[in-house]
Amino acid sequence: MAPDRRIRWLFLVLIPCLLLQLRLREITEPxxxxxxxxxxxxxxxxxxxxxxxxELMAVDRDGRRxxxxxxxxxxxxxxxxxxxxxxxxxxxxxxxxRKRLGVQxxxxxxxxxxxxxxxxxxxxxxSLLDVDAARIDVLTxxxxxxxxxxxxxxxxxxxxxxxxxxxxxxx
Amino acid sequence: MRPMLERLDRWIHGFLPVSAEGLALSRIFFAAxxxxxxxxxxxxxxxxPPGFFSPPPLSLAAAFSTFPPEPLLLALDLAICxxxxxxxxxxxxxxxxxxxxxxxxxxxxxxxxxxKIDHSIMAVITPAVMxxxxxxARYSIDARGTDNRAEVKAWPLTLLALFLxxxxxxxxxxxxxGWVDFDLSTQGARGWLVSGWHDLSRRRLLAPFFMRIHSxxxxxxxxxxAVAFEVGVLFTLARRTAFRAYLFVAMIFHLLNLLMLNIGxxxxxxxxxxFAPWERMSANGGRARMNGLASYRAMTVALAAFLPxxxxxxxxSVDTAANAFSHLGIAADLNGAFDYNxxxxxxxxxxxxxxxxxxAGSATTAMKAERPAGAGGKRIIFFDGVCNLCNGYVDFxxxxxxxxxxxxxxxxxxxxxxxxxxRRPTSGAGEIDSILLMEADGRVYERSDAVxxxxxxxxxxxxxxAVFWIVPRLLRDLIYRLVARSRYxxxxxxxxxxxxxxxxxxxxx
Numbered sequence: 212m213a214p215d216r217r218i219r220w221l222f223l224v225l226i227p228c229l230l231l232q233l234r235l236r237e238i239t240e241p242x243x244x245x246x247x248x249x250x251x252x253x254x255x256x257x258x259x260x261x262x263x264x265x266e267l268m269a270v271d272r273d274g275r276r277x278x279x280x281x282x283x284x285x286x287x288x289x290x291x292x293x294x295x296x297x298x299x300x301x302x303x304x305x306x307x308x309r310k311r312l313g314v315q316x317x318x319x320x321x322x323x324x325x326x327x328x329x330x331x332x333x334x335x336x337x338s339l340l341d342v343d344a345a346r347i348d349v350l351t352x353x354x355x356x357x358x359x360x361x362x363x364x365x366x367x368x369x370x371x372x373x374x375x376x377x378x379x380x381x382x
Numbered sequence: 383m384r385p386m387l388e389r390l391d392r393w394i395h396g397f398l399p400v401s402a403e404g405l406a407l408s409r410i411f412f413a414a415x416x417x418x419x420x421x422x423x424x425x426x427x428x429x430x431p432p433g434f435f436s437p438p439p440l441s442l443a444a445a446f447s448t449f450p451p452e453p454l455l456l457a458l459d460l461a462i463c464x465x466x467x468x469x470x471x472x473x474x475x476x477x478x479x480x481x482x483x484x485x486x487x488x489x490x491x492x493x494x495x496x497x498k499i500d501h502s503i504m505a506v507i508t509p510a511v512m513x514x515x516x517x518x519a520r521y522s523i524d525a526r527g528t529d530n531r532a533e534v535k536a537w538p539l540t541l542l543a544l545f546l547x548x549x550x551x552x553x554x555x556x557x558x559x560g561w562v563d564f565d566l567s568t569q570g571a572r573g574w575l576v577s578g579w580h581d582l583s584r585r586r587l588l589a590p591f592f593m594r595i596h597s598x599x600x601x602x603x604x605x606x607x608a609v610a611f612e613v614g615v616l617f618t619l620a621r622r623t624a625f626r627a628y629l630f631v632a633m634i635f636h637l638l639n640l641l642m643l644n645i646g647x648x649x650x651x652x653x654x655x656x657f658a659p660w661e662r663m664s665a666n667g668g669r670a671r672m673n674g675l676a677s678y679r680a681m682t683v684a685l686a687a688f689l690p691x692x693x694x695x696x697x698x699s700v701d702t703a704a705n706a707f708s709h710l711g712i713a714a715d716l717n718g719a720f721d722y723n724x725x726x727x728x729x730x731x732x733x734x735x736x737x738x739x740x741x742a743g744s745a746t747t748a749m750k751a752e753r754p755a756g757a758g759g760k761r762i763i764f765f766d767g768v769c770n771l772c773n774g775y776v777d778f779x780x781x782x783x784x785x786x787x788x789x790x791x792x793x794x795x796x797x798x799x800x801x802x803x804x805r806r807p808t809s810g811a812g813e814i815d816s817i818l819l820m821e822a823d824g825r826v827y828e829r830s831d832a833v834x835x836x837x838x839x840x841x842x843x844x845x846x847x848a849v850f851w852i853v854p855r856l857l858r859d860l861i862y863r864l865v866a867r868s869r870y871x872x873x874x875x876x877x878x879x880x881x882x883x884x885x886x887x888x889x890x891x
Contacts, residue, residue: 302433328433
């Protein structure tokens with residue numbers, strides 16, 4: 212029995228599509244796509260490796276700080292996504308919208324959505340800490356490890372502080 | 383152009399062998415795996431505020447402005463759960479498989495809307511691809527009441543292999559461009575280890591051991607191996623044996639990743655299992671059937687077994703086990719860092735490795751030969767007529783083959799000699815080195831393949847010998863050869879070739 216030619220064409224069309232995904236990934240990674248994680252960054256063995264740890268603190272109107280665990284605030288988010296949510300100001304900062312070849316990739320976050328997110332964060336902190344928070348301070352610590360010796364040396368230092376303002380409606 | 387297209391057709395439709403039973407078993411494994419490891423759920427997503435919503439710009443979720451409401455996601459969870467159960471029992475399998483993949487993709491589009499895409503795509507698309515292979519044609523509700531002759535197709539397996547190969551290639555290409563620099567001061571694999579250690583607290587198993595390795599040569603070798611593994615996969619798609627060997631290497635690679643980087647690749651396991659030589663594990667040369675009642679019984683037992691496991695999921699940990707031991711007065715100092723998923727990982731990965739070993743080692747090389755006259759459609763066993771061990775084995779088979787489905791002939795007989803000349807044209811009439819099994823279609827199996835196929839063909843409890851297919855053929859045949867070489871010395875030999883008794887004559891050529 213002769214093979215079904217439609218299957219041949221399916222393969223002939225799919226193969227260039229698979230290759231196209233690789234090019235597309237350079238602009239923005241699509242989903243779904245037949246792509247597996249690359250992770251091609253390099254460690255320079257003669258230098259240091261710096262990892263970043265974040266600590267969150269609620270700050271009330273009088274400036275008092277209340278530390279809390281990230282997992283307590285983001286309890287409905289898988290832990291491997293924490294850094295991405297925190298990097299976007301816990302959802303209070305505009306989304307990454309890119310324009311390539313005349314096409315806009317991504318939608319901006321509406322002010323109403325920002326206000327809703329701030330309200331959600333305030334409510335969550337109230338139930339967690341019993342605090343009416345005015346902002347959340349995000350303290351980023353750099354943990355630097357030196358691998359030039361056989362027993363790695365480690366040091367931890369505050370690298371930067373940023374704040375997520377919970378007041379206002381985001382307009 | 384035409385010969386090239388014909389070659390492409392041959393590859394598409396003949397790259398990997400398929401059997402209805404094999405496909406069905408991989409379907410059952412796939413569904414059972416996710417029912418056991420964890421059904422994908424998405425309703426938790428709706429508990430997050432709209433500001434957390436940052437979908438991949440090129441995805442279904444990008445058409446939305448925020449996370450969907452809870453009832454919608456709850457319905458999706460329920461649908462996936464029901465579809466997995468339908469897939470397990472093979473109910474409307476083709477539609478179920480496609481619907482499962484679609485539902486999973488929709489759910490993942492929202493799951494990956496926190497700013498990161500996880501790469502579990504191979505498991506997600508497997509049901510949709512395999513739907514076209516006919517993996518519901520056996521051991522299923524669909525197969526009940528039919529003549530069990532539903533058509534199975536090989537091209538979806540080729541397509542899945544292509545997807546898997548391309549997936550690895552997509553992971554390897556950036557590494558090829560970045561890691562292969564022959565600069566001992568830059569290390570990619572070590573970068574994974576160190577970043578995982580610090581950023582994600584991946585410090586279990588052998589991670590501490592590898593953290594102490596500072597040799598740049600070691601890490602450069604690791605980098606080159608990883609690149610060769612991930613990029614080299616495309617070349618293995620040219621040959622079935624190379625691809626199966628690749629899957630074996632892949633299991634080693636994943637095992638190493640688990641031990642060193644604490645990355646489990648759990649969702650790839652059921653995908654690899656689709657490529658396992660399942661057909662060898664079914665009795666009667668892959669023509670086994672599970673009739674209606676038996677299949678329902680098996681499915682009921684499977685579902686009943688899954689229920690408590692699912693309920694216990696997430697509640698079992700090594701700590702729980704340690705507590706249980708302490709109640710019994712047994713001190714157990716177990717590392718509480720391991721949870722249920724880790725235990726499963728430690729079981730699943732070695733089990734997967736075993737299957738992979740079987741993949742690489744069990745490829746049979748059955749030759750085809752002309753069947754001698756007078757055997758009808760029966761299997762013929764050619765044995766060494768002067769060997770006491772072989773004659774004992776033949777006696778064993780004759781006693782149990784009540785339906786007379788087997789025929790026997792000594793390798794010293796005329797048909798036996800003709801077959802030996804075809805099998806070993808250059809070695810002449812040397813010492814007999816193997817029992818042979820000739821199937822109804824003329825395929826001839828030798829050594830341990832022949833032994834296992836014949837014993838499992840007896841049916842009943844003898845089918846349990848099928849578990850030995852998991853042992854690589856290289857190892858099985860090594861044991862076979864050791865026994866075969868010493869068979870005369872240990873078990874003795876006859877002076878003359880065996881002659882069948884009057885009662886046995888119907889079973890002999």
